[in-house]
Amino acid sequence: MKELRIGVYVCHCGTNIAAMVDVEKLAKELSEVKNVIVARDYKYMCSDPGQDLIIKDIQEHKLNRIVVAACSPRMHEVTFRKALEKAGLNPYYLEMANIREQCSWVHTNRNEATIKAKDLILAAIKRVKWHEPLDKRSVPINEATLIIGGGISGISAALELANAGKKVYLVEKSNKLGGIMNQIDLTFPFLNSARQILDRKLSEVVNHPNIEIFLNTEIGEIFGYIGNFETQINGNKIVFGNIIVATGLKPFDASRIPEYGYGKLPDVITSLEFENMLKSGDIKTKSGKQPQSIAIIHCVGSRNEKYNVYCSRVCCLTALKYINQINSVLPETSIFDIYADMRTFGKYCEEFYSSTSRKNVTFLVFDQKNELPKIREASSSDKCNLIINFREKLSGEIIEVPADMVILMVGMEAHEAAKEVAHKVGVSMCGNNFYIERHPKLDPVATTTDGVYVVGTCQAPKDIPDSISQAKAAAARILATIEAKTVDVEVTTAFINEDLCCGCQTCIKVCPYSAISFDAVKKVSIVNEVLCKGCGTCAAACPTGAAKAKHFTDVQILSQIEGLFSYA
């Protein structure tokens, strides 16, 4: 082995790390570790000057291994790998020690946190010694895109790509395109017809020569990686370079809230059921009468510890839309809008709220956290169908509101198919089954799986313009990768050392991707790098050590463990 020349870089991350870890002391102590040529601390390693520092050191001191102790590798490993590459070093000669997310941010004792940080860095130093240069693998990109979900998000992305001349496979589980927008009458804040907006898009999609639509179709197992995915649809193999997941939402099931009596009281309906009435122009109670009073309850299943803690973002404005619509169709009907907090962010939305509030409507506030309103059937003397009983928050008094009809503003949940699709495309989900984006602020469109994008309400509750923005952003990202013609793919796959392989085929049995086959002539296992996703299960199972998980080899991990105990 060539002489080891290691550079160690300890990041302050402003005060994020430096406040809890003595970074200066660490840099000084680490400079005395064997094979460490330089050890420095710096305010922000990920900044341009920080990276330049590494690059300059690599060139000046002929460093051949780099350890960066900073944030999680999930955050900046790619950044620093690029810096190594810029300096002419193989990017895989980098190892990161996570001293922020898993050290400075979670500990309270500076001395102990510094000791722990040192252990983590020493482990990284031991590990990086065994790093091997891995060659980037550039593969050509298949220009087609698979879009899962034919709602407004999926359709918008499809048109963007198809209009740029790229092939799109649009897969929809149900028997028609349009998704939840099919059920919506008018849109807020301009009260345009959803149908008209959607129909125009749909006719474009249906007639587009570049878009192939598969209705009543569920996606099967997907193989491959960015640039070269493949799957079977109705028995035919299709290949594509990128995937857009647009599986959409599921309305909250209002019957889960016992106080509201949904499902038992016939005139308690959900917002989507009311949309249907608006579309048919027939606002009637179950007994066929015109309602004298309508109550609207906000935050149904949203912003409540018992159901979903998040805000569904569209319900407040949809309720305001109903007030406008009821007012124009049934001007004599009294409207009670029972809300928790009125959230009307967005362009022209606050204006919409203020114009709506001047209409014939009574706004009442309920205590969403502590006491949900209770709906009961009215008695025959009440002259209405339902009574809503609750403590009105502003007055502090318990009041009863009469209503012939109650509209529950149901929130959004992730589609029930979300989990299954997540497995097939390899994206993660957060606690409430929405997909996790690559970065909550800097990259809210991509996922941690290259070539897979999430758009629309499957990522988080959002309205139509936000869904379309995200969809078009994903399409633009894909067009940019297609424009580049090739893409670098993960090279940390498995590898079989044929000299060590005894032909027991254990690896073949444990491989979840059927990526290993048996060469009957040589009597050894062979890895298909296209199919291998680098989980390393084969390496853990191999009895002879022939199966190797690149960049997570036995010697690398064992040395890392050793390093954890090399100090004190």
Add this chain to the structure above:
Amino acid sequence: MENKVNEKIFKPKIVGFLCNWCSYTGADLAGTSRMKYDESIRVVRVMCSGRVDPTFVLKAFKEGADGVLICGCHPRDCHYHEGNYKCLRRYHLLKKYIIQMGIEPDRLRLEWISASEGAEFAKLVNEFTQKIAELGPSKVKQNIETFS
């Protein structure tokens, strides 16, 4: 207490093997949410809990770990479909094996932590640290040194 005034308080050292997709992300989330937990744990990242070779666990004990924690994705949530099940099978065998080596079985623990379970991870580390503190320092390293 009275006769051991000078004895250092035992600070357990725990090695955690965390899968990249769920548990490591969950541990990162505990950080971004500024949750607090004991400094005892040092994490080794693996792509999948299925990559956790029994040798890694034994190596950790040999080097002086007082406890070893393995975390993977919840059943049916494995990024690689079924690596966590492979890990689970090995874990049960490994438990039996370490008993034969004279290591208390409670020093090894496997838990499922998802990418959103930062709070659960923090709680787990504290609980496990407490358990290990009760067990006291592992004697493996000392025994190896004595008998070799």
